[in-house]
Amino acid sequence: MRLDEECALSNESLANLLKEERRFAPPAELAASANVTADAYAQASEDRLAFWAEQARRLSWAVEPTETLDWSNPPFAKWFADGKLNVAYNCVDRHVEAGNGDRVAIHFEGEPGDSRAITYAQLKDEVSRAANALQELGVAKGDRVAVYLPMIPEAVVSMLACARIGAAHSVVFGGFSADAVASRIQDADAKVVITADGGYRRGKPSALKPAIDEALTKVDGVEKVLVVRRTGEEVAWTEGRDVWWHELVDAQSAEHTPEAHDAEQPLFILYTSGTTGKPKGILHTSGGYLTQASYTHHAVFDLKPETDVYWCTADIGWVTGHSYIVYGPLSNGATQVIYEGTPDTPHQGRFWEIVQKYGVTILYTAPTAIRTFMKWGDDIPARYDLSSLRVLGSVGEPINPEAWVWYREHIGAGRTPIVDTWWQTETGAMMISPLPGVTETKPGSAQRALPGIAATVVDDEAREVPNGSGGYLVLTEPWPSMLRTIWGDDQRYIDTYWSRFEGRYFAGDGAKKDEDGDIWLLGRVDDVMLVSGHNISTTEVESALVGHPAVAESAVVGATDATTGQAIVAFVILRGSATDSADLVAELRNHVGRTLGPIAKPKQINVVSELPKTRSGKIMRRLLRDIAEGREVGDTTTLADSSVMNLIQSQQTTTG
Ligand code: 6R9
Secondary structure, eight states: OOHHHHHTSOHHHHHHTSOOOOOBOOOHHHHHTOSSOTHHHHHHHHOHHHHHHHHHTTSOOSBOOSOOEEEEETTEEEESTTOEEOHHIIIIIHHIIIIITTSEEEEEEOTTSOEEEEEHHHHHHHHHHHHHHHHHTTOOTTOEEEEEOOSSHHHHHHHHHHHHHTOEEEEOOTTSOHHHHHHHHHHHTOSEEEEESEEEETTEEEEOHHHHHHHTTTOOOOOEEEEEOSSOOOOOOOTTTEEEHHHHTTTSOSOOOOOOEETTSEEEEEEEOOSSSSOEEEEEESHHHHHHHHHHHHHHSOOOTTTOEEEEOOOTTSHHHIIIIIIHHHHTTOEEEEEOSOTTSSOTTHHHHHHHHHTOOEEEEOHHHHHHHHHHOTHHHHTSOOTTOOEEEEOSSOOOHHHHHHIIIIISTTTSOEEEOBOOTTTOSOOBOOOTTTOOBOTTOOBSBOTTOOEEEEOTTSOBOOTTOEEEEEEOSOOTTOOOEETTOHHHHHHHHSTTTTTSEEEEEEEEEOTTSOEEEEEEGGGOEEETTEEEOHHHHHHHHHTSTTEEEEEEEEEEETTTEEEEEEEEEEOTTOOOOHHHHHHHHHHHHHHHOGGGSOSEEEEOSOOOBBTTOOBOHHHHHHHHTTOOOOOOTTBSOTTHHHHHHHHOOOOO
């Protein structure tokens, strides 16, 4: 086919080529006893603020707020500003006071197979001791504490101890380099760092403290380093600065009176890497954040705290760990599993073994993990009893329909609803998602803004697009768990999120509305390709590639091209059964052409064995673009595994 014929395809027809007709109704039993029903949408659209005021009453306030939203100085919001509460009290003490102290809060599963069950009563004691310890180290309300820990219960305890005394935590991923840690400690001006000797990853101890020791040669202001002993490996020690957790915290009183803090008291700073420039410190505060984290966890997972066993596989260094391991589940009195390690240690069935062992009922994971499980083979989950599962969640990236359907079939036995939850570090909590007892789900779509949330899709001119068209995802009303600013940089907050479209929050994601008005996410707009004048989303091409039986995973980028402006370059990982050949590559190109239209055919397809991902599983397309355009590869500090780029470069082919 000639190029001008290919160009005859309009944007609209291309966008409409991704047709997904499968529909799944909520299970009748779940719908009949769901925490939240369709009424919530009606109630929230009638009076959005009254709706959120009601959700705020799910929490325990020391002083009940009388004002819901102060939007007198947009885009700087205050929610429940005259209310006072203690976030840690809400996550721990109140469950003990309500007679649920014996309920397990955390089933901890270490990677080497050690396990610990921690009840709410024990968690209250431990958080109180840690709060006393932080105060003894000189941490006061309003200070910042950096947390650099593996996925162990002390991570949760540390965050809650900070919340209890009104200090903001800044959790940094355990995998980040000393430089990445140093810049985050400096930007937040942290006074104390909480770390560990190390954690277990891929079957062996992985040291953490050396990165802190190195980072602290580059920044000032850190007075104390509190060190958890996890692996027992030897560590360097700075007398006067370093303190063992088991010596300081264990010796404290288990009594600590939670002070009531203002609803707008900073709760945490969490850095997002962004594609350029220095990381942004996203600031979240207390009352509004907890209201929405708690409500969405209750509504979207239909959590029944007496009977459910919930498991979110995220790391606490990601916002998903903050909102859906710590604040959402614990504020709701959930029993949850926390797992330290990787999904293939010591074997590829580890996740399913954990589901079986604890009788997990609600599982929340990421598309990247689901695609990896698909690649490993259906027979692995089939060996375990997964019948306890009743709701499955997805977060982090658009989930392609093939992965969605596989998740439902092979993990959910073809009966569990799947909730594809769209949100961001900046939004603090879920924004767009099905409700498991209400929504008829569509594989690949996050579908609809949650009750109390206002989202839409607009074009370049900020006009709302009609159903069946694509554009930019925007949020049109403030929401309780919205970021309050970028730490120390109000102007960057305004410029990044509120300047592109007047009065609306620009999420940075492309999206389209289908004929029913349901929302489909299309990936970051920075990643959208422009081929011969046509906008093509990386998500749609990747989804088409993964729809071919030989492909397990794919990443697509637009590389500068003299003829077409940008050309589509794809990187694919094959399934175990497929082998790389010129024929297969030709077939994949044709497959994309058939699925999406000839213009979406990748110019080049590289078969590789790994893709560059962040620790939260997002593909770093920027680095693949560097390869595709023959540049030196840029900043790789936030990669989960920095050796991946060398591997991919060595596997670069010119096939296609
Ligand atoms: C929670 C989290 C935010 C970006 C976001 C979008 C992508 C997250 C998604 C999704 C499609 C979903 N994203 N969930 N895209 N469908 N269900 O991931 O926060 O790490 O800040 O990333 O992730 O591109 O803008 P964060």
